[in-house]
Amino acid sequence: MNWDIIATYAVAACLIVGAAFSLIGSIGLLKFNDSMTRLHAPTKVGTVGIGALLLAAMIHSYTIGEGVLHEALIMAFLFVTAPISANFMAKVNIHRRDCDMPPPPTKDEIWSTLDVPEADRELSETAGTSEQKV
Template identity: 40%
Template sequence: MDMLLEGAIAFMLIAGGIFAFIGSLGLTHLKDFYMRLHGPSKTTTLGVGCTLIGSLIFFSLENGPVVQELLITVFAFITAPVSAHMLAKSALHHKLKPDPRTRGNPQELERDRPKHTVEEAPQGDSPLP
């Protein structure tokens, strides 16, 4: 039984290290802010989560149930996507230019999109758009 749990701990630590490494590579090698945002918000969060779950299993074997690592993992999984979303909204608000190779340029999509479609066109004297 101990060997199985040690294998699970080792797997979680190795997976956490691999995810964190891939996220760090994405942060350093991608071209613009919008692309770089995916490295820390996705893969590094998984890396930290795997490492904390491995720590949770290890310290639960020695001292009984440990809640601190579980709370840290939940907090990291909640706050990292929210902070990445707020950074992306701030970059869009400040009209940060993306790399020309980025597909789906948000400023171009907003500019080229019609204000209303036929189905959404306002009817009569309605103050709603």
């Protein structure tokens, strides 16, 4: 076996894996009930599926002697932006109260909430007035 045949098998395997993950992500997007669970399908599974398809394109481009810079840039952009967009969509759902809220903190009332203690409010107000004088 030479490297071209091995690369062809690797491309075929990546295409099958990418297509399967993309299909599973699409089915999950349609089947899940609420928006927070529906968010997991395209961001987690879909990213792996598209990544496998881009990896197949990179292997194929490398075997025919062309550069793989475009595919690598697309993959980097996808892997950076997908978690950020998922985080923003989850925050919107939480702030709109479209989903079940997490349980309240047990011992600390200001951890992971928007409550600020009075002492910190006073401190920020005095710091804000001193900055305005400068």
